[in-house]
Amino acid sequence: MSQPQYLTGQREALQEFLSKYDIFLFDCDGVLWSGDHLFDGTVATLEFLRASGKRVVFVTNNSTKSRKDYCKKLEGMGIPATEEEVFGSSYSAAIYISRILPQRHPELKSKPKVFVIGESGIEQELDSENVPHIGGTDSSLRRLGINPEDYTKIAAGDPSVLDPEVGVVLTGLDFHFNYIKMCLAYHYIKRGAIFLATNIDSTLPSAGALFAGAGTMAAPLTMMLGGTEPVALGKPSQAMMDAIEGKFKFDRSRTCMVGDRANTDIKFGLEGKLGGTLGVLTGVGTKEEFTEGDTRPHFYVDRLSDLLAAKEA
Amino acid sequence: MSQPQYLTGQREALQEFLSKYDIFLFDCDGVLWSGDHLFDGTVATLEFLRASGKRVVFVTNNSTKSRKDYCKKLEGMGIPATEEEVFGSSYSAAIYISRILPQRHPELKSKPKVFVIGESGIEQELDSENVPHIGGTDSSLRRLGINPEDYTKIAAGDPSVLDPEVGVVLTGLDFHFNYIKMCLAYHYIKRGAIFLATNIDSTLPSAGALFAGAGTMAAPLTMMLGGTEPVALGKPSQAMMDAIEGKFKFDRSRTCMVGDRANTDIKFGLEGKLGGTLGVLTGVGTKEEFTEGDTRPHFYVDRLSDLLAAKEA
Incomplete structure (x- = not known):
């Protein structure tokens, strides 16, 4: 070498x-x-x-921030930057879904609807590529616990909880990760949705210590799916x-x-x-x-x- | 064979x-x-x-139910049963912590305090063996998101968020699983706590479909820890x-x-x-x-x- x-x-x-x-x-x-x-x-x-x-x-x-958000962070650190100079894993995912997936999966609609596990940075970047999405910061999914109705509706594939247009599950760092999102993502993938992750970093450095990274939102799904890993869109x-x-x-x-x-x-x-x-x-x-x-x-x-x-x- | x-x-x-x-x-x-x-x-x-x-x-x-709860379930199914006839993974964990761990880890207090990720079944069984515990159904941890104070306190090892007496992290099926519990559990283990799981079933059958099992609460921690698996206390x-x-x-x-x-x-x-x-x-x-x-x-x-x-x- x-x-x-x-x-x-x-x-x-x-x-x-x-x-x-x-x-x-x-x-x-x-x-x-x-x-x-x-x-x-x-x-x-x-x-x-x-x-x-x-x-x-x-x-x-960093998948929680859009390019715009990240520019602000750079400027806050004293580094002048333009949005054009920033490339984040959320944007990478949006580009991949809008421009690359349709070539690799001709059976998909050109822009499949995405079920998002993640924060607003992902939603902003999907919007920038005109990719339709659900989940994400939707307040109806920001709740703890699961009720009997959730079980029966999910099990029955009720379109009020499992949108038939979803063709992609995209996981990123989600501070509002919970049981219901995990179960919905699993069912979408079992129904044929493509499993993507903005990135699969296991940890997130903050305040000089390590916290849960975006990979911890994908890991439970991989386990439920018997080992299927997402296509990760961040480095490396x-x-x-x-x-x-x-x-x-x-x-x-x-x-x-x-x-x-x-x-x-x-x-x-x-x-x-x-x-x-x-x-x-x-x-x-x-x-x-x-x-x-x-x-x-x-x-x-x-x-x-x-x-x-x-x-x- | x-x-x-x-x-x-x-x-x-x-x-x-x-x-x-x-x-x-x-x-x-x-x-x-x-x-x-x-x-x-x-x-x-x-x-x-x-x-x-x-x-x-x-x-x-099933780790969400204590023996008493499970007896009720059996009786609800039409099967007469006594509490003495039920052996669940939460009880298994409680027995393991109270009777077996002290022999294997003489450095621990005879009954180390347990940080619980799980529902009340685990708490009831730990109580039945007089094992002290925190976390679990504690309402202060039943919240979504993480705030800057959480980061700094956890990073600093502040005893108001990281109890110095915790010697065991026990994960089980938790319908209220969230980001803050994941981060606290990780920090306890990094500080030396023993990593246990009531069981690591990847899925949970309900209403004729599969939902997230107790293993999905352990999997993110295993990822953060670079591959460390919990000692699982359920079958097999x-x-x-x-x-x-x-x-x-x-x-x-x-x-x-x-x-x-x-x-x-x-x-x-x-x-x-x-x-x-x-x-x-x-x-x-x-x-x-x-x-x-x-x-x-x-x-x-x-x-x-x-x-x-x-x-x-």
């Missing part, structure tokens, strides 16, 4: 590196910031890339790369993925056959992983802002 | 079969009834066994057999498990090295499974009431 090239402090190598790519895909947490702390030089580095004619894209598995799934490509029509050989995790970000770039992958040491991944692990980036730097050394003096 | 003996219509063989056992452990759904339909001859067969001096025990994975786990033995002090060689499912009921009896296992063909298992499958009972009959043919004319 080849050794990644270490670029920190190597002006000529940095300049050559930058000259190879037109688009940089960025993982965010661990690369641009950590938790609530923006790294020094993040904003200047992004500005330098943009000023050099590069396109930057923020690639996030290549379905997300396909969706990014569907949106930007980029040249993969001129694209570089930047991230801190070998097994998600770097893997995502390598399996997507991007021209380059850049590891940073400000997050989860270590120098040992990048240089001795199974999944190695093409390049690595101590921190993202080390790219600024490519500037002419 | 040996062939099971077919007993239907064989009076002498039936009499010999009955003479071998003092205790009969019964699975219920598929053996005594199906859904809401009590099989003809169920009551007469149970009465015949009791009149012949046999002890009958109803062994159920031998922890349940140990708990039954802890209660009845029976002679395994003089005990017979009766069930319709090869992979749960029959497996439960075989792995528990009971003297006998009897398959019935009124539920999930088929003659082919019983005679050609990997898990074969010692004996099988078409239906439970075929045992009545052992009566002297």
Whole structure:
């Protein structure tokens, strides 16, 4: 396995590196910031890339936020960004459903109705692609418990509870996850709906600790279905790369993925056959992983802002 | 692998079969009834066994009901039963926690406090063994969503949300399952609590269809924990057999498990090295499974009431 090239402090190598790519895909947490702390030089580095004619894209598995919401988050962190520069797993799912599924499943209506387990970010992105949906933030499903009528209606396939037009179940992070949603999703899939997930991260970092990630909404269904996994549309799934490509029509050989995790970000770039992958040491991944692990980036730097050394003096 | 003996219509063989056992452990759904339909001859067969001096025990994975609740269900189906004859997975869990855990984990207090994901059946059974517990039906945890304060308090290990005395997390079927319970359970386990489940059935039959079973409350935690499975205390786990033995002090060689499912009921009896296992063909298992499958009972009959043919004319 080849050794990644270490670029920190190597002006000529940095300049050559930058000259190879037109688009940089960025993982965010661990690369641009950590938790609530923006790294020094993040904003200047992004500005330098943009000023050099590069396109930057923020690639996030956060499914609770739409691109618009995520832009606000970026701006709240002090990072200027446009909605066009954000690519989240909810948007990835919406693109996949509206543009890719109809090709792969000609038996579906061109835009099948989606039963959503998740928050408003998913709904906003489905709306942006004109994909019809139910579930999600519907207040009638935001309740605990199940009553005898639910059992009999679901068992009977009553169209007042099981919409016959649903052709896709999409699970994402849902803080309002509950028993009835789990049962409805199961019945839709058993009736033939395609099982998708915005992403299947097992945990969600918040306040310096880990909480339940979007994968915990898919896991019970996988168990009920006897092991059937969803098609996941976030990193490192290549379905997300396909969706990014569907949106930007980029040249993969001129694209570089930047991230801190070998097994998600770097893997995502390598399996997507991007021209380059850049590891940073400000997050989860270590120098040992990048240089001795199974999944190695093409390049690595101590921190993202080390790219600024490519500037002419 | 040996062939099971077919007993239907064989009076002498039936009499010999009955003479071998003092205790009969019964699975219920598929053996005594199906859904809401009590099989003809169920009551007469149970009465015949009791009149012949046999002890009958109803062994159920239903964790939402205490023994008392389950007795009412049996009586509602027309089957006379006493609380002493019922052994459910919640009671199994309570026995395991109060009598077996302290031996296996001497570092625990003799009765560690339990964080419960489940309904009142679990709480009643923990109470019956004087095991302290929190969570469960606590109304403060019956809410959807999570707020910023929850994140910071959980992350900080605030004792007002994470009780330092909790040494066990017990998951069972919870119709009020939600995000906050999932996160609390995860943090308790990460802090060292033992991860138990009343049972891990993936589905729950009701109204002729399948709904989410108790396993769907454990599956998200297993995912968050990177694959750690709970110790399951329902069939076919031998922890349940140990708990039954802890209660009845029976002679395994003089005990017979009766069930319709090869992979749960029959497996439960075989792995528990009971003297006998009897398959019935009124539920999930088929003659082919019983005679050609990997898990074969010692004996099988078409239906439970075929045992009545052992009566002297």
